[in-house]
Amino acid sequence: MTDAKKLFIKTYGCQMNVYDSERMAETLGVQGYVQTQIADDADMILLNTCHIREKAAEKIYSELGKFRSLKDAKPNLKIGVAGCVAQAEGAEIIRRQPMVDLVVGPQSYHKLPQMEAQVQAGYRALDTDFPEEDKFDHLAKRPKAKRGPTAFLTVQEGCDKFCAFCVVPYTRGAEVSRSSERVLAEAADLVERGVSELTLLGQNVNAYHGHPGGLAGLIWQLSEIKDLKRIRFTTSHPNDMDDALIEAHRTCEKLMPYLHLPVQSGSNKVLKAMNRKHTRESYFSIVDQIRTARPDLLLSGDFIVGFPGETDADFEDTLDLVRQVGYGQAYSFKYSARPGTPAAEKGEVDPKVAIERLHILQALLLKQQYAAQASMVGRDVKVLFEKKGRKEGQLIGKSEYLHAVHAFAPGDMLGQVVPIRIIKDMTNSLTGELL
Numbered sequence: 001m002t003d004a005k006k007l008f009i010k011t012y013g014c015q016m017n018v019y020d021s022e023r024m025a026e027t028l029g030v031q032g033y034v035q036t037q038i039a040d041d042a043d044m045i046l047l048n049t050c051h052i053r054e055k056a057a058e059k060i061y062s063e064l065g066k067f068r069s070l071k072d073a074k075p076n077l078k079i080g081v082a083g084c085v086a087q088a089e090g091a092e093i094i095r096r097q098p099m100v101d102l103v104v105g106p107q108s109y110h111k112l113p114q115m116e117a118q119v120q121a122g123y124r125a126l127d128t129d130f131p132e133e134d135k136f137d138h139l140a141k142r143p144k145a146k147r148g149p150t151a152f153l154t155v156q157e158g159c160d161k162f163c164a165f166c167v168v169p170y171t172r173g174a175e176v177s178r179s180s181e182r183v184l185a186e187a188a189d190l191v192e193r194g195v196s197e198l199t200l201l202g203q204n205v206n207a208y209h210g211h212p213g214g215l216a217g218l219i220w221q222l223s224e225i226k227d228l229k230r231i232r233f234t235t236s237h238p239n240d241m242d243d244a245l246i247e248a249h250r251t252c253e254k255l256m257p258y259l260h261l262p263v264q265s266g267s268n269k270v271l272k273a274m275n276r277k278h279t280r281e282s283y284f285s286i287v288d289q290i291r292t293a294r295p296d297l298l299l300s301g302d303f304i305v306g307f308p309g310e311t312d313a314d315f316e317d318t319l320d321l322v323r324q325v326g327y328g329q330a331y332s333f334k335y336s337a338r339p340g341t342p343a344a345e346k347g348e349v350d351p352k353v354a355i356e357r358l359h360i361l362q363a364l365l366l367k368q369q370y371a372a373q374a375s376m377v378g379r380d381v382k383v384l385f386e387k388k389g390r391k392e393g394q395l396i397g398k399s400e401y402l403h404a405v406h407a408f409a410p411g412d413m414l415g416q417v418v419p420i421r422i423i424k425d426m427t428n429s430l431t432g433e434l435l
């Protein structure tokens with residue numbers, strides 16, 4: 001018997017890519033590949049890429065450069081590029097990077113088996129189509145192996161919002177929801193294999209319409225799976241936070257009190273130029289409604305500074321919004337012009353000014369994040385233990401609010417949701433004790 005072929009996958013970017021990489025590994029597993037963590041050992045290297053900002057995309061080309069000598073030493077090594085850079089620049093990658101054997105866009109992963117065969121036969125394979133069918137239905141099933149306590153589950157892909165800065169509507173295509181039957185079947189299977197917490201993924205997840213009751217309807221139905229203990233979802237658009245979803249935050253015990261609700265800017269002028277289709281006032285109003293429904297909710301957000309035309313006064317509006325809303329966690333980025341997006345045509349803010357603004361915003365967001373974490377000390381939370389800690393007898397997991405918590409606890413509590421009192425703030429995590 002010949003040895004199994006080895007697959008090394010490197011994942012960049014968002015959680016959806018993490019999920020996609022898992023599914024690609026499973027599909028190639030059916031083709032006889034086992035995963036390796038060591039690139040040097042691999043028969044196939046697959047880079048699952050991100051195109052959201054210039055830096056992310058550039059990384060791929062420098063990464064490919066690093067694999068060149070490996071390919072020279074091992075001519076049978078196959079190199080593939082998947083994900084959003086593949087979608088956006090696929091043909092160019094094939095033209096410019098002779099070392100790349102396979103380029104597959106995010107909507108074509110179910111074609112991987114044929115493409116792999118093509119590559120093994122000595123050809124190069126490129127597929128960046130947007131087929132009609134649900135690719136996940138055509139991907140080989142997850143093997144019945146036991147799983148850790150948390151899992152991602154993609155329920156929606158693509159986006160119809162067309163924010164002026166964003167490549168997602170082009171790389172991931174129009175908004176598509178998977179049917180709730182398929183999602184429920186996959187969720188039930190994951191739970192059977194040990195998953196207690198599901199994070200439902202979508203680029204605009206709360207626009208989900210694969211269930212007559214929308215995302216809220218799906219959440220309620222998932223909550224009926226007995227051994228599923230926790231449900232989360234990400235990423236949301238403020239305009240799609242409908243009443244049913246807000247109500248679910250009030251009454252669905254399995255839905256965690258954490259919400260990632262990007263606003264991008266606090267200036268109405270910039271929001272308009274970004275084509276966000278909401279105002280700072282409408283954002284405040286939604287946040288108010290959600291917090292009324294779920295007062296302990298921890299809010300997270302995304303921000304872009306230095307969007308074309310952003311003045312000091314606009315940036316002040318962003319700082320003011322952050323002060324008023326109060327975030328427990330946030331991501332902030334310097335605007336990066338992406339080819340093909342409407343904003344890329346506009347004149348850019350001086351990069352020095354943009355960096356300065358980014359530092360100011362990040363300092364404020366970090367202060368809020370630390371304050372939110374420090375405020376947990378003395379509170380009782382529920383922790384889903386995910387793995388062993390560094391110290392003997394210690395377990396690490398996440399609270400309802402996604403704070404990392406470690407505590408001394410018996411090993412059989414792994415995978416369980418356990419009441420914990422927070423006793424100390426350790427900056428990057430919280431220390432707790434069993435109640």
Ligand code: 5AD
Nearest residue numbers: 165166262302303304333334335336
């Ligand atoms: N430049 C900077 N940040 C961006 N994002 C999306 N596109 C860009 C861009 N062109 C950020 C947004 C989004 C997050 C996933 O990435 O804040 O919410």
Ligand code: SF4
Nearest residue numbers: 159161162163166168
């Ligand atoms: Fe991109 Fe999100 Fe805007 Fe859609 S809603 S275009 S994914 S930033």
